[in-house]
Amino acid sequence: MNGFGSRARRRLHEVGNPVVVGIDPHLHRLPMALQSRFDGRLHTAEGRREAAAAISDWALPVVEALADQVWGIKPQAAFFEQLGGAGVAALERVVETAREAGLMVVLDAKRGDISSTAAAYAQATLHPHGPMAADSVTVNPWMGMDTLQPFLSVARDHARGVFALLRTTNPGSALFQNYGEPRCADRLADAIAEENARDPGHSLGVVVGAQAAAEAPALRERMPRAWFLVPGLGAQGGGVSDALAGADAQGACVLPAAARSILFGSSDTPDPGTEWVAPIMARADALVLQVVAHGRARGWSAYRSPA
DSSP: OOOHHHHHHHHHHHHSOOOEEEEOOOGGGSOHHHHTTTTTOTTSHHHHHHHHHHHHHHHHHHHHHHTTTSSEEEEBHHHHHTTTHHHHHHHHHHHHHHHHTTOEEEEEEEEOOOHHHHHHHHHHHTOTTSSSOOSEEEEOOTTOGGGGHHHHHHHHHHTOEEEEEEEOOSTTTHHHHTOTTTTHHHHHHHHHHHHHHTOTTOOEEEEEOGGGGGGHHHHHHHOTTOOEEEOOBSTTSBOHHHHTTTOOTTSOSEEEEEOHHHHTTTOOSOOOSSOOHHHHHHHHHHHHHHHHHHHHHTTOTTOOOOO
16 A cells, blocks of 8 residues: 555645645624524523534535645634534534545544553544544654654555644744754754654645745755644735745745635624635636646646646
8 A cells, every 4th residue: 555655646646736724714704694594592502503513514525626626625623623513523524524525624623642542532533434534634742752652653554644733833842842952943853854764655744834945955964754733824924935945955845824814804704795616716726827837847747736
């Protein structure tokens, strides 16, 4: 069976770009036609069920429309889990719909624990017979490399991927990630490179925020085989060149991700209408064209405009 690295690269060549669209259903930014179904009732079980149904009605047509345009999607689990069981069921439907459509799914869950608990998380998120069966999952490695092993075991057996938080750019991240000499982020990068050297499937990737673009080339040198998931493109201030700074020589091994800027645009005011797919697709298409133009300018032949 091909490993995750081969699957990720094949998808890049299929669709012609590495763009990932985050599926982050901020309830207060959904179209008003959907918000009206649960507004003021989230403190009740019925209200949460209605909100989960609204998320499904909002997300599923978006996911289907994206299938031929981008590499994959990155649903943020917390936005679904806050609604309880109905929200988790909605997340399962989003993941299932995406995978049936051919999209790669990065489940943004940031799981992390030891031993049997991590194994249960891996079963839930990655295993093909688990409830999510995502193609990859984000994990928090800062309890130690041993916490990654249960995820990697499932990933290697089933051609799945694991993205470890390496260089995030939230305000407090430097306290730990930049501590010491060599700094902790570089020590973790070296450990991840050693792990990938033993794994022909290149299952272990990293999360490197777009605003850490200046560090990305050096991190690429430390981890030549790792796939970089790069959030922070768009609403968080990262540009296309920032998001692609960690690509390998062929423009692969990097997955620039945008969520709010694609889903909701620049306005904080919810759309009063009932048509949200077309505006989302227009913003996604614009981002893809920017990414492809950058890639073509760099001579990356895998990058091409959608048909």
